[in-house]
Amino acid sequence: xxxxxxxxxxxxxxxxxxxxxxxxxxxxxxxxxxxxxxxxxxxxxxxxxxxxxxxxxxxxxxxxxxxxxxxxxxxx
Amino acid sequence: xxxxxxxxxxxxxxxxxxxxxxxxxxxxxxxxxxxxxxxxxxxxxxxxxxxxxxxxxxxxxxxxxxxxxxxxxxxx
Amino acid sequence: xxxxxxxxxxxxxxxxxxxxxxxxxxxxxxxxxxxxxxxxxxxxxxxxxxxxxxxxxxxxxxxxxxxxxxxxxxxx
Amino acid sequence: xxxxxxxxxxxxxxxxxxxxxxxxxxxxxxxxxxxxxxxxxxxxxxxxxxxxxxxxxxxxxxxxxxxxxxxxxxxx
Amino acid sequence: xxxxxxxxxxxxxxxxxxxxxxxxxxxxxxxxxxxxxxxxxxxxxxxxxxxxxxxxxxxxxxxxxxxxxxxxxxxx
Amino acid sequence: xxxxxxxxxxxxxxxxxxxxxxxxxxxxxxxxxxxxxxxxxxxxxxxxxxxxxxxxxxxxxxxxxxxxxxxxxxxx
Numbered sequence: 046x047x048x049x050x051x052x053x054x055x056x057x058x059x060x061x062x063x064x065x066x067x068x069x070x071x072x073x074x075x076x077x078x079x080x081x082x083x084x085x086x087x088x089x090x091x092x093x094x095x096x097x098x099x100x101x102x103x104x105x106x107x108x109x110x111x112x113x114x115x116x117x118x119x120x121x
Numbered sequence: 122x123x124x125x126x127x128x129x130x131x132x133x134x135x136x137x138x139x140x141x142x143x144x145x146x147x148x149x150x151x152x153x154x155x156x157x158x159x160x161x162x163x164x165x166x167x168x169x170x171x172x173x174x175x176x177x178x179x180x181x182x183x184x185x186x187x188x189x190x191x192x193x194x195x196x197x
Numbered sequence: 198x199x200x201x202x203x204x205x206x207x208x209x210x211x212x213x214x215x216x217x218x219x220x221x222x223x224x225x226x227x228x229x230x231x232x233x234x235x236x237x238x239x240x241x242x243x244x245x246x247x248x249x250x251x252x253x254x255x256x257x258x259x260x261x262x263x264x265x266x267x268x269x270x271x272x273x
Numbered sequence: 274x275x276x277x278x279x280x281x282x283x284x285x286x287x288x289x290x291x292x293x294x295x296x297x298x299x300x301x302x303x304x305x306x307x308x309x310x311x312x313x314x315x316x317x318x319x320x321x322x323x324x325x326x327x328x329x330x331x332x333x334x335x336x337x338x339x340x341x342x343x344x345x346x347x348x349x
Numbered sequence: 350x351x352x353x354x355x356x357x358x359x360x361x362x363x364x365x366x367x368x369x370x371x372x373x374x375x376x377x378x379x380x381x382x383x384x385x386x387x388x389x390x391x392x393x394x395x396x397x398x399x400x401x402x403x404x405x406x407x408x409x410x411x412x413x414x415x416x417x418x419x420x421x422x423x424x425x
Numbered sequence: 426x427x428x429x430x431x432x433x434x435x436x437x438x439x440x441x442x443x444x445x446x447x448x449x450x451x452x453x454x455x456x457x458x459x460x461x462x463x464x465x466x467x468x469x470x471x472x473x474x475x476x477x478x479x480x481x482x483x484x485x486x487x488x489x490x491x492x493x494x495x496x497x498x499x500x501x
Contacts, residue, residue, distance in 0.1 A: 049134065049135075049136045050136065051134075051135045051136040051139055052134075052135070052136075053135060053195065054135055054189065054194050054195060055194075055196070058429065058431075058432075059429075059431045059432070059433060059434055060429045060430065060431040060432075063431055063449070063452070067453075067456055069139070069182065069185070070175075070178050070182065071178075072139070072178075073143075073177060073178025073179070073181040073182060074174045074175060074177070074178045076143055076177075076178075076181070077167070077168055077173075077174050077177045077178070078168045078169075078174050083168070083169065084174075087169070087170070087171040087174070088171070090171065091171035091172075091175075091457070092457055092458045092463070093458075093463065093467070094467070095467040095468070095470065095471035095477060096172075096471075096476075096477055096480060097171060097172055097175065097457075098454045098457050098458050098464075098467070099450075099454060099471075099477065099480045099481055099484055100172060100175045100176075100179075100480075101175055101453060101454070101456075101457045102450050102451075102452075102453025102454045102456075102457070102484050103179065103453070103480075103483065103484045103487065104175055104178050104179045104182050105453040105456070106449065106450065106453060106484050106487040106488045106491070107179065107182040107183060107186065107487060108182045108185070109449070109488070109491060110186065110487065110490065110491045111182070111185060111186045111189050111194075113434065113491050113494075113495060114189075114190070114194065114494070115189060115194035115195075115196065118434050118435075118491075118494065118495035119433065119434060119495075120435070120495065125210065125211075125212045126212065127210075127211045127212040127215055128210075128211070128212075129211060129271065130211055130265065130270050130271060131270075131272070145215070145258065145261070146251075146254050146258065147254075148215070148254075149219075149253060149254025149255070149257040149258060150250045150251060150253070150254045152219055152253075152254075152257070153243070153244055153250050153253045153254075154244045154245075154250050159244070159245065160250075163245070163246070163247040163250070164247070166247065167247035167248075167251075172248075173247060173248055173251065176248060176251045176252075176255075177251055179255065180251055180254050180255045180258050183255065183258040183259060183262065184258045184261070186262065187258070187261060187262045187265050187270075190265075190266070190270065191265060191270035191271075191272070201286065201287075201288045202288065203286075203287045203288040203291055204286075204287070204288075205287060205347065206287055206341065206346050206347060207346075207348070221291070221334065221337070222327075222330050222334065223330075224291070224330075225295075225329060225330025225331070225333040225334060226326045226327060226329070226330045228295055228329075228330075228333070229319070229320055229325075229326050229329045229330070230320045230321075230326050235320070235321065236326075239321070239322070239323040239326070240323070242323065243323035243324075243327075248324075249323060249324055249327065252324060252327045252328075252331075253327055255331065256327055256330050256331045256334050259331065259334040259335060259338065260334045260337070262338065263334070263337060263338050263341050263346075266341075266342070266346065267341060267346035267347075267348070277362065277363075277364045278364065279362075279363045279364040279367055280362075280363070280364075281363060281423065282363055282417065282422050282423060283422075283424070297367070297410065297413070298403075298406050298410065299406075300367070300406075301371075301405060301406025301407070301409040301410060302402045302403060302405070302406045304371055304405075304406075304409070305395070305396055305401075305402050305405045305406070306396045306397075306402050311396070311397065312402075315397070315398070315399040315402070316399070318399065319399035319400075319403075324400075325399060325400055325403065328400060328403045328404075328407075329403055331407065332403055332406050332407045332410050335407065335410040335411060335414065336410045336413070338414065339410070339413060339414045339417050339422075342417075342418070342422065343417060343422035343423075343424065353438065353439075353440045354440065355438075355439045355440040355443055356438075356439070356440075357439060357499065358439055358493065358498050358499060359498075359500070373443070373486065373489070374479075374482050374486065375482075376443070376482075377447075377481060377482025377483070377485040377486060378478045378479060378481070378482045380447055380481075380482075380485070381471070381472055381477075381478050381481045381482070382472045382473075382478050387472070387473065388478075391473070391474075391475040391478070392475070394475065395475035395476075395479075400476075401475060401476055401479065404476060404479045404480075404483075405479055407483065408479055408482050408483045408486050411483065411486040411487060411490065412486045412489070414490065415486070415489060415490045415493050415498075418493075418494070418498065419493060419498035419499075419500070
């Protein structure tokens, strides 16, 4: 049985939660473009476009909302 | 009676929840473009555009918020 | 007295809730462009553009969040 | 004392709530472009662009989330 | 000690809450472009573009969600 | 042990919360483009584009939703 890439939304800290939000965002890209070589090629131009970078930050922000809510915002 | 494509928002695991979010996102596309051949053709160029891929990831993120909330974030 | 196009946000099933989310999304378009003939004409090119289709899916996703919350996510 | 354009987020029905969401969306536009003649001119081309129409529907959807939550989703 | 530009998210009325949402949206712009003269220049073309105006309305809508939730939707 | 860049989502005031939302938004950009020199170069043109500035404000708005919810909207 293969290990799940997403066993839980719970993380020990907000920082780990943010890292999970990034992973969720990248997985959304992978699901549409499974070819890692193509993604790598696209990434080169992507990382040089300010609007694309802000777009990536937006997707992370949306996923971070989910992760933060799941963790009760790490309030204690 | 045909089976529902969306019998429930509940899933056993976060990973299955993410898969459901992808299904919801694709259904939103299908509802506007029901022709599978057209969608397949569009997909070819789509999957080569970094901003399009991030756009897909964003829609998945929004749907994942819904699915995660429905499942109480799989907290236990 | 004319019938309301939106008597309630409650639906019997998630699938009907998703259909309502689509209706809400289309109504948002109609409110800005009330001419059905214009909308039909725009739809032809729209349905051939992958980013436009994903944009439609995004609006549906946002409306589905509302409908799903209204229905307590159809948890039982 | 002038009457408020937004005395309350509460509406009697979902349909009125949706109408309020449209009003909120249009007010956001007015606040940036207060000149009604300019808005009218822009509207002409806007209403002929499918992506613009979907963009309008998206803003309405976001505002409808707020109005629907305020009204407890008109559950009873 | 300088006065805070955001002492509270609480407002007396929905209309004031909407005004606060506009202030939040503009602050987000200022934080990236602190030069008021540049912002003024950009505003001229911005206010003549329908999609830009709708984009501004969208950011206001997102901030209004926050302000409205903070105020318990001004339910009483 | 290095200090976390995100030890907590809790802040003393709404203004500090907004500053945290900005930090979250910028981190999302950094994670995709880790080269500070490239980001600085992109920022020059970015800060001269009204739609880009509004896009930045939108990401901040989404992150502010998270931070504000985490802090119970600083209600008392």
